[in-house]
Amino acid sequence: MDVVSFVQQLTVKIITIAWAVFLLAWSAGWLLKGTPIPFPRIKRTGQDFIEDAVWAAFWLAMGGTVFALIAYFTSNVSLPMPQPPNP
Amino acid sequence: MEEWLLLLSFHLAVLTYYTGTLIYALPIPWRGIKRWGPELIYDGAVSAVLVFAFTLIVASIEYLRLIAGGGWSQFYSWIIGRLGVILSYQLLASTIAAALSSASGFSLGGLLWPHLKLLSEAAIVLDTVVALGLVIQHYYVRMLAIGVMLYAIPFRAARTAGAALIAFTIVFYVALPLMPAFVDSLASSPIEKPSQQELKLGVSFAEIYVYDSSSHPIPGAEVLVEENSSIVAEYPTSSEGIADAGPPDNGLPSTPYRIKIEYSGLMFRATPDPVRPAVDYRHMGGINTLEARVPSMLCLAGAYRPIAISDPSPSIVETNSMDENGSITISILFKTNGGELYVTLLKGDQLYSLTINNTPRKPLKTGWKWRGIEGSYYKITLNPGSYTLTLTYHAAETPKPRLEEKPYLTGSEGDNIRSLTDKVSRIIFSWVVLPVAYLLILILATYSLAYTLGGRGRIRIPVRV
Known part of the structure; x- marks a missing residue:
């Protein structure tokens, strides 16, 4: 196994774990937010967990799109350049 | 090799990006760790930009070099010409040293060793510049690819090194061939080879x-x-x-x-x-x-x-x-x-x-x-x-003819040494001090560009932390 396939496999594992962590964070967030206790800080933490989990899921889902957009824009920018001026 | 490096860089960028999302999603209230999330997402995207824009970067620096007017062949000809002059003066110094040694019977010729040493150092400096030029000219694409790969390693482990390598390659590839123009514009007057009369071959x-x-x-x-x-x-x-x-x-x-x-x-x-x-x-x-x-x-x-x-x-x-x-x-x-x-x-x-x-x-x-x-x-x-x-x-009285002495060595040794000392000083200034100063300028420019590319601290990105 070369380095590239190792990194690829690692990425796949990270993506799987990230989705699992998203579910966990989203659940934990709602759990904390919905707890019937009079501690606003804990409820606020639950809210933060939910927001972070949603943002993370957004970027996780957009990963392929982000890289495709980057590839698209950079390949469009690299048009042939004009000849340099002759001194 | 370059393709493999770019493939690896791309996969490292993807890994960095998804690691960022993983950290972003972590259900822990610890800001110090969670801050890494958006930063890694940003780093992954930037590394991907570098990977996909690699051809563009290579073409751009070649274009910049052409606009700046630096030609590699002129650069090498300039240095090789100067090396030839230095070798001529080394020969001249050796001749004078041999003359002095023979004259005194012991090593009075050692008086000229500083000159020979300085000329050798000038040759070493120019040789080093040639070697640097050869490395950059032939391996700049690979150096850029290595720089991008280092840049893409997660958690910014080698980001500074990658940025420095990319900056070094860009700055030196564009600006090193301009060294002759820099030196010639500052050096007072061109230094000619010693004449055939000065340069007795032994x-x-x-x-x-x-x-x-x-x-x-x-x-x-x-x-x-x-x-x-x-x-x-x-x-x-x-x-x-x-x-x-x-x-x-x-x-x-x-x-x-x-x-x-x-x-x-x-x-x-x-x-x-x-x-x-x-x-x-x-x-x-x-x-x-x-x-x-x-x-x-x-x-x-x-x-x-x-x-x-x-x-x-x-x-x-x-x-x-x-x-x-x-x-x-x-x-x-x-x-x-x-x-x-x-x-x-x-x-x-x-x-x-x-x-x-x-x-x-x-x-x-x-x-x-x-x-x-x-x-x-x-x-x-x-x-x-x-x-x-x-x-x-x-036999009448014998008159005396006016005989002349025209020595083989032109002038006196003292004149030769003074002339040599003057030439050696100018060689050291023109072909050691100025090239080294130019290299220092390029190194400083490299440092600045590397700082811009990735040497800064944490960069804010438009995602919520």
Whole structure:
């Protein structure tokens, strides 16, 4: 196994774990937010967990799109350049 | 190789990105760790931009180099030309050092070691610049790819190194070929190679003992040293017939050369012909000596009154000389393969009789002038055979010719050293100080660009932390 396939496999594992962590964070967030206790800080933490989990899921889902957009824009920018001026 | 590096960089960028999302999603209220999430997402995206824009970056820096006007071939020609000049001056310094060492008998030539060392250092600097140029010119694409790969490693582990490598490649590829323009614009005036006259390809030293065919020394002669068909030095002989071509100022070529003897308006070739310093010099008491013989001349009749024969190797059998009341009689028994016999007398001398094989001759008299003295010679044509020449004359007072000394080494050593010191200083300023200053400027530019590319602290991105 070369380095590239190792990194690829690692990425796949990270993506799987990230989705699992998203579910966990989203659940934990709602759990904390919905707890019937009079501690606003804990409820606020639950809210933060939910927001972070949603943002993370957004970027996780957009990963392929982000890289495709980057590839698209950079390949469009690299048009042939004009000849340099002759001194 | 570059493709593989870019593939690896892309996968590292993807890994960085998704690691960022994983950290972003972590259900822990610890900001220090969670801050890494958006930063890694940003780093992954930037690394991906670098990977996908790799061809664009390579094309851009090539384009920038062309706009800046830096040409690699001109750059190498410029440096190789300067290396040639430095080598010439090293040769010149070595020649002067050898001259000084020979002159003193011990290492006075060491005085010039600083010059040689400085010239070597200048050559090392230029060689290093050439090596740097070769590496950058041939490996800049690979260096960029390695830089991008380092840049893409997660958690910014080698981001600074990657940014530095990318910046180094860009700055040096674009700006290093401009070094000649930078140096030439600041250096005061171009430094030329030492002239052929300055740059003697080696020097040898010797005392030249000049003898006639009967091993009599020839005083007051002018010894002409001929190298490559041109006279490169002149030395007069002393009253003992010795021409001083010794150290430190005089010198002789170290390659084979010929010796001509100018005497009383006549020119003679001396043997050995040619003189090969390695073979013909004798080493006596720390001084080289050379025995130069003129086989076609006899110096029996006194100073500046040579008897010469155009036969290059007459065989002198017996000579005799008598001096009675100012009247000198000379008799010479010799064999010849034929030629012209010249009997030379000075102005004021009176020829009483000239006989060949006891037959009186009345030869043609021709006047001559040579270096301030005057005289006449009598020319007799001889067939091959044995002859006895008898000559009786009255010798007038002998004048002194104006002999000159033109040393092989031009000028004095002191002049050469001063000139060399001046040139070495200019070489050091132009080809060591200025290139090193230019490299420092490029290094500082590299540092700034690397700082811009990735050396900063944490970068804010438009995602919520």
